[in-house]
Amino acid sequence: MQLYSVADGLACRNGVSIPCVGFGTWLAEEGAMAVNAVKKALELGFRHIDTASYYGNEKSVGQAIRESGIPRDELFVTTKLWNSDHGYHAAKLAFERSLAALQMDYVDLYLIHWPNPAAFRSHWQESNAETWQAMEELYQAGKIRAIGVSNFMPHHLDALLCTAKVVPAVNQIRLCPGSVQPEVTRYCKAHQILLEGYSPLGGGAVFQQPELKQMAEKYGKSISQLCLRWHIQNGFIPLPKSVTPERIFENTQLFDFSLSDADMNFITQIESGCGAAPEPDQVDF
Numbered sequence: 188m189q190l191y192s193v194a195d196g197l198a199c200r201n202g203v204s205i206p207c208v209g210f211g212t213w214l215a216e217e218g219a220m221a222v223n224a225v226k227k228a229l230e231l232g233f234r235h236i237d238t239a240s241y242y243g244n245e246k247s248v249g250q251a252i253r254e255s256g257i258p259r260d261e262l263f264v265t266t267k268l269w270n271s272d273h274g275y276h277a278a279k280l281a282f283e284r285s286l287a288a289l290q291m292d293y294v295d296l297y298l299i300h301w302p303n304p305a306a307f308r309s310h311w312q313e314s315n316a317e318t319w320q321a322m323e324e325l326y327q328a329g330k331i332r333a334i335g336v337s338n339f340m341p342h343h344l345d346a347l348l349c350t351a352k353v354v355p356a357v358n359q360i361r362l363c364p365g366s367v368q369p370e371v372t373r374y375c376k377a378h379q380i381l382l383e384g385y386s387p388l389g390g391g392a393v394f395q396q397p398e399l400k401q402m403a404e405k406y407g408k409s410i411s412q413l414c415l416r417w418h419i420q421n422g423f424i425p426l427p428k429s430v431t432p433e434r435i436f437e438n439t440q441l442f443d444f445s446l447s448d449a450d451m452n453f454i455t456q457i458e459s460g461c462g463a464a465p466e467p468d469q470v471d472f
Contacts, residue, residue, distance in 0.1 A: 190419065193439050194234040196263075197424065199356040200379045203295070203333045206235035206263050207419060208441065211385060211428030217244045224430040225251035229262075232439050237359075237383075237426045239267035239300060240285050249289035264289065265296040265359075267337060268322075270304030270472060273314045278321040286330070297322060297331045298359055302343035303468050315343070316350045323353050333357065337385075338467045341374040357381045362423055363389035364399070364414055365459035376422075387418055387425035389461030396459055406444050409437055416441050417454045 188197070196204030210228040215221040221244040225236060229251070238248045245266060252262060266289065272281035282297065299318055307314040322334045335357030336347070348354065358375050360368055362384030375382050393399055393414050403413040411427065415438060418425035427438045446454070 191442050193232055193441070197381060197422075199333055199381050200354060201333055201356055203356065204263075205296070205333075205357070205381065205424060206233070207424055208233070208415065208438070209235035209237045209263075209265070209383065209424060209426040210435075211426035212236065212238045212244055212248060213242055213385070213428055215242070215244055215247075215428065215430055217247050220430055221247035222251045222254070224435070226255055227432050228435050229255040229257055231432075231436050233435075234261060235263040235265070235424075237265045237385075238289075239298075240269045240272070240281060241267065241300060245285055245288035246290075249291060253290065259291070263295045264291065265298065266294055267298040267300040268318065270301050270306065273299075273304060273307050273318045275317040275321045278318045279325065282321075282325055282330070293330050293332065295332045296335060296357060297325070297333075298335045298337045298357065299339075300337050301467055301470060301472075302336065302339045303470070305471055311343075312346045315347050319347055319351055319353075323351070326353060335359070335380075338465065339371075340467060341370055343467070344374060344378070344380075354378065355380050357383055357424075359383040359385055359426070361386050361464040362418065362425070363387055363459065363461045364393055364396075364417060364454045365389075365457045366461045366464060367421075367455060368464055381424060382422070383424040383426060384418055385426050386461075387423075387427055388414055389459055392460040392462070396457065398457060399454070399459075402450060402453070406446075408440075408444060411437060412441055413446070414454065416444065416446055417451060420446055420451060421455075
């Protein structure tokens with residue numbers, strides 16, 4: 188499928204279209220920082236905004252969207268359920284808090300943020316099943332257009348699918364050059380689960396790689412544009428984050444070039460310094 192802008196969509200398994208590049212808001216502080224960053228992103232063409240209860244900025248994200256003047260149905264808004272809110276009743280209450288903070292009638296995508304929080308480690312399978320049931324009911328009620336997960340490995344997904352009536356539309360994981368979590372990506376592609384990539388630039392590690400700098404110069408692009416293009420050509424949905432207007436604009440200019448197969452493979456295999464993805468069964472939160 189040909190994509191021409193960050194607003195162009197990829198269809199998830201229930202037919203909902205997700206814009207192919209999202210604007211991440213992790214570390215965009217509640218208040219002017221988050222409001223201004225999201226408004227600038229929308230002004231520059233982003234239509235997919237990713238937040239989370241844990242980020243503490245849902246109120247500002249909602250404010251920015253309202254002040255942008257862009258019709259709500261032209262936007263795609265994701266938020267996430269935090270670890271302390273697993274379980275059927277807790278998940279429903281947490282969702283309503285997020286909806287109230289955003290001041291919206293619905294969200295486009297709601298994700299379980301982590302599969303195995305420390306507080307639920309002895310019974311994470313049951314906890315996820317109960318949480319998912321609540322999310323399925325919110326989805327069926329029209330309060331969520333698509334439901335998914337984040338940081339789930341194949342064994343977490345296998346366990347969830349034992350009881351799920353709705354297959355997750357999305358798995359949002361850490362994806363960056365040299366760190367593609369091949370087992371997870373293969374599993375999700377086999378089950379038609381779209382992959383979103385947070386930290387798509389490896390927390391800045393990619394900027395320290397001379398090979399990527401040289402390749403970017405060959406294409407007349409920046410390292411960030413090179414790496415985000417790599418995500419797009421892999422079928423991933425990257426979620427770059429920035430509060431700098433120039434960088435936000437740069438992250439929209441991804442559709443006037445294509446990477447060769449050889450360069451795609453090189454970026455996939457590079458020792459980028461991004462490090463391993465977090466181990467979800469060992470997180471201490």
